[in-house]
Amino acid sequence: MEDRKPLRVGIAGLGVVGAGVVGLLQRNAAQIAARAGRPIEVVAVAARDRARDRGVDLTKVTWAETAQDLTQRNDVDVFVELIGGSEGPAREAVEAALARGLPVVTANKALLAHHGADLARMAEARGVTLAFEAAVAGGIPVIKVLREGLAANRFSRVYGILNGTCNYILTKMRQEGRDFADVLADAQKLGYAEADPTFDVDGIDAAHKLSILAAVAFGTDVAFDKVHVEGIRHVSAVDIAFAEELGYRIKLLGIAALTEAGLEQRVHPCMVPVDSAIASVEDVYNAVVAEGDAVGTSMMVGRGAGAGPTASAVVADLIDLARGFSVPTFSVPVAAKVALPSVAIDKHRGAYYVRLMVLDQPGVIADIAGALRDEKVSMEAMIQRGRNPGEIVPVVLTTHETDEAAMRRALTRIDGVPAITEPPRVIRIMEQL
Numbered sequence: 001m002e003d004r005k006p007l008r009v010g011i012a013g014l015g016v017v018g019a020g021v022v023g024l025l026q027r028n029a030a031q032i033a034a035r036a037g038r039p040i041e042v043v044a045v046a047a048r049d050r051a052r053d054r055g056v057d058l059t060k061v062t063w064a065e066t067a068q069d070l071t072q073r074n075d076v077d078v079f080v081e082l083i084g085g086s087e088g089p090a091r092e093a094v095e096a097a098l099a100r101g102l103p104v105v106t107a108n109k110a111l112l113a114h115h116g117a118d119l120a121r122m123a124e125a126r127g128v129t130l131a132f133e134a135a136v137a138g139g140i141p142v143i144k145v146l147r148e149g150l151a152a153n154r155f156s157r158v159y160g161i162l163n164g165t166c167n168y169i170l171t172k173m174r175q176e177g178r179d180f181a182d183v184l185a186d187a188q189k190l191g192y193a194e195a196d197p198t199f200d201v202d203g204i205d206a207a208h209k210l211s212i213l214a215a216v217a218f219g220t221d222v223a224f225d226k227v228h229v230e231g232i233r234h235v236s237a238v239d240i241a242f243a244e245e246l247g248y249r250i251k252l253l254g255i256a257a258l259t260e261a262g263l264e265q266r267v268h269p270c271m272v273p274v275d276s277a278i279a280s281v282e283d284v285y286n287a288v289v290a291e292g293d294a295v296g297t298s299m300m301v302g303r304g305a306g307a308g309p310t311a312s313a314v315v316a317d318l319i320d321l322a323r324g325f326s327v328p329t330f331s332v333p334v335a336a337k338v339a340l341p342s343v344a345i346d347k348h349r350g351a352y353y354v355r356l357m358v359l360d361q362p363g364v365i366a367d368i369a370g371a372l373r374d375e376k377v378s379m380e381a382m383i384q385r386g387r388n389p390g391e392i393v394p395v396v397l398t399t400h401e402t403d404e405a406a407m408r409r410a411l412t413r414i415d416g417v418p419a420i421t422e423p424p425r426v427i428r429i430m431e432q433l
């Protein structure tokens with residue numbers, strides 16, 4: 001093995017993940033070389049700050065001026081992009097690498113969600129690998145599992161907890177009664193959050209990942225613009241407490257389902273039964289559930305963010321490259337992709353949790369019930385806290401399965417009732433897990 005040529009790596013971006021990758025390659029060098037069949041060595045890097053102590057040994061690497069420069073070096077066999085962002089230097093460098101026939105490993109879900117189809121075409125045209133295990137569900141080898149381990153299956157649904165920051169926030173709010181902003185700051189310190197954390201809390205990061213997951217599972221193009229996206233900003237301590245009372249836990253889920261009408265892709269907070277397996281996936285952990293016709297239901301759980309788990313996935317891709325292993329980018333060659341119509345969210349059917357803040361006065365409940373009845377939305381339960389005439393109190397209701405479009409019409413009417421003092425808060429209930 002000693003005389004095998006090393007795989008020479010150039011890394012752009014030495015932040016949380018970049019430094020994690022350098023550290024992991026150094027720490028487990030002997031074992032990685034044994035498994036890869038040859039050593040994997042970082043020979044060159046590009047980063048904005050050369051002086052910063054990243055806790056890893058960079059004395060033997062060459063510093064390139066820019067990420068682009070890194071892609072043009074003859075001593076680099078694979079370009080690793082860990083800068084982030086769907087445009088700018090990350091996109092330009094990845095495109096330059098692929099155009100030159102250099103394999104690419106990236107953790108950049110934003111880039112793949114926006115430009116995955118084009119980048120896959122470029123990679124295929126040049127016959128090079130574009131690998132991205134770290135981009136979806138961090139350390140869980142979910143791309144490998146869907147693309148290889150479960151390759152014999154037709155999938156009906158793939159869903160899961162795809163954002164570690166949001167799961168961490170929801171967990172700490174529920175377990176410790178802490179504030180949203182306070183827990184988000186913690187997630188940032190721990191290296192879980194995106195450079196712009198609104199991508200996490202507004203569901204965009206989970207939607208990036210879902211669109212990639214759907215492309216891999218269903219052999220279709222990445223269609224991020226077709227994902228319905230809602231984040232967790234409006235999930236309050238009150239909703240978390242009501243969820244507990246009703247036997248649910250709130251999770252931000254990404255769901256891609258193949259229906260007769262086409263592909264439904266949505267990211268939003270969900271109430272899941274407290275005794276379901278996914279309800280127990282807490283903190284920074286992610287989970288991905290795949291429903292295949294042959295295998296049935298498979299669930300994978302692991303850390304979805306942070307230096308270690310993400311580096312684990314990046315290095316696994318490097319080991320595959322060192323071994324000479326290669327598969328089509330999104331599981332099928334570009335020409336074999338299937339076009340699937342996308343199903344809009346108003347065609348969704350499901351059950352709903354609705355929380356209203358209501359000025360307690362006679363007739364309000366009748367108005368709410370009337371709006372639901374007129375739209376043929378059938379109520380499952382109602383909780384009214386306290387009877388304090390003249391005060392604002394929460395009223396919570398849950399529905400039986402109904403059409404999203406009908407639910408929206410009913411909510412518009414309910415919102416117009418003068419005694420409803422703030423917009424209804426709605427969380428979809430997911431029973432079929």
Ligand SMILES: NC(=O)C1=CN([C@@H]2O[C@H](COP(=O)(O)OP(=O)(O)OC[C@H]3O[C@@H](n4cnc5c(N)ncnc54)[C@H](O)[C@@H]3O)[C@@H](O)[C@H]2O)C=CC1
Nearest residue numbers: 013014015016017046047082083084089107108305306310
């Ligand atoms: N942090 C995490 O848990 C995970 C992150 N990712 C993805 O990994 C990528 C990197 O994320 P982090 O390491 O967390 O971000 P980070 O912000 O810690 O690191 C990015 C680094 O890139 C550097 N950079 C910016 N522009 C550059 C340029 N033009 N040339 C070279 N370096 C440049 C920045 O100075 C920074 O140090 C992103 O695409 C992110 O979405 C994926 C999975 C998990």
Ligand SMILES: N[C@@H](CC=O)C(=O)O
Nearest residue numbers: 163164165193194305
């Ligand atoms: N910000 C992301 C990082 C991993 O993809 C998350 O919190 O999941």
Ligand code: NA
Nearest residue numbers: 133136138140
């Ligand atoms: Na992964």
